Amino acid sequence: MKLLQGKTVLITGGSTGIGRAAAIGAARHGADVAINYVSSDDKAHSCIAEIEALGQRGLAVKGDVALPETASDFVSRAVEAFGRVDVMVSNAGICPFHSFLDMPVETVERTFRVNLHGAYFMVQAAANQMVKQGSGGAIVAVSSISALVGGEFQTHYTPTKAGVHSLMQSAAIALGKHGIRCNSVLPGTILTEINKDDLADAEKRRYMEERTPLGRLGQPEDLAGPIVFLASDMAAYVTGAALLVDGGMFVNLQ
Numbered sequence: 001m002k003l004l005q006g007k008t009v010l011i012t013g014g015s016t017g018i019g020r021a022a023a024i025g026a027a028r029h030g031a032d033v034a035i036n037y038v039s040s041d042d043k044a045h046s047c048i049a050e051i052e053a054l055g056q057r058g059l060a061v062k063g064d065v066a067l068p069e070t071a072s073d074f075v076s077r078a079v080e081a082f083g084r085v086d087v088m089v090s091n092a093g094i095c096p097f098h099s100f101l102d103m104p105v106e107t108v109e110r111t112f113r114v115n116l117h118g119a120y121f122m123v124q125a126a127a128n129q130m131v132k133q134g135s136g137g138a139i140v141a142v143s144s145i146s147a148l149v150g151g152e153f154q155t156h157y158t159p160t161k162a163g164v165h166s167l168m169q170s171a172a173i174a175l176g177k178h179g180i181r182c183n184s185v186l187p188g189t190i191l192t193e194i195n196k197d198d199l200a201d202a203e204k205r206r207y208m209e210e211r212t213p214l215g216r217l218g219q220p221e222d223l224a225g226p227i228v229f230l231a232s233d234m235a236a237y238v239t240g241a242a243l244l245v246d247g248g249m250f251v252n253l254q
């Protein structure tokens, strides 16, 4: 069964990793897909080629989500191409690992702007378009297990993921009357570009794997199903929810 047949799905950070897997997953489920990205032109275009090979329409729009105008540009380019917005997946993010006591101000500010301000403006722009259309919609934000637990080298990052989780809760309240559902997914450790260097440390990688009851770290494709589900009418009565997608890592105390 195709869960997103005839829908238009917008995904930020769709060139690689979780966003790319979600974009391909949405296309497999019958959606036309617009992706935003900031630097990887080749990867963005190859994602669009995969979407088109699945028989769906694809659009890549370059822009830095830290800038509010990127959000209005992304939404209006998608509407120009596909006519409407049914789903927004706010996914773009960065995590430049760094110790706390000597954290550079610009690393903190950039991480906040990309991960939290970026999500805020994208969600707001998509919601305004959905309200204008008058037929509801679904917003899925990619938060993290890090919304719930800390990280020694992530003191600038974990607050942004808690913020995204909180944004979905408040947006669910603000947008429920318009039939717009807002939920978040909380991935555990997923093997992508964002943590390639961090997990190059074999000991750290083994430790993370051992903490995971399912016995392996996640692949980007592990997020595609949960994101498609929350975006679809199968989740018609789900809003303000947060779904851990972590192989059980969070509940594994001892």
Ligand SMILES: NC(=O)C1=CN([C@@H]2O[C@H](COP(=O)(O)OP(=O)(O)OC[C@H]3O[C@@H](n4cnc5c(N)ncnc54)[C@H](OP(=O)(O)O)[C@@H]3O)[C@@H](O)[C@H]2O)C=CC1
Residues within 6 Å of the ligand: 012, 013, 014, 015, 016, 017, 018, 019, 036, 037, 038, 039, 040, 041, 043, 063, 064, 065, 066, 091, 092, 093, 094, 095, 114, 142, 143, 144, 145, 146, 186, 187, 188, 189, 190, 191, 192, 193, 194, 195
């Ligand atoms: N991997 C993991 O273990 C986990 C990841 N997450 C979250 O998942 C999301 C996706 O990360 P993941 O797939 O792992 O990482 P990747 O590095 O593979 O993907 C990041 C994506 O975000 C885009 N991006 C980065 N900065 C910007 C920006 N300023 N404006 C627009 N797009 C931008 C990148 O575009 P480009 O390629 O053009 O640079 C890329 O498409 C992030 O929000 C991350 O916090 C949450 C929990 C765990």
Ligand SMILES: C[C@H](O)[C@@H]1OC(=O)[C@H](O)[C@@H]1O
Residues within 6 Å of the ligand: 095, 143, 144, 145, 146, 151, 154, 161, 187, 188, 189, 190, 194, 195, 198
């Ligand atoms: C980048 C990290 O490896 C990854 O991102 C998160 O949100 C979690 O902390 C993961 O471990």
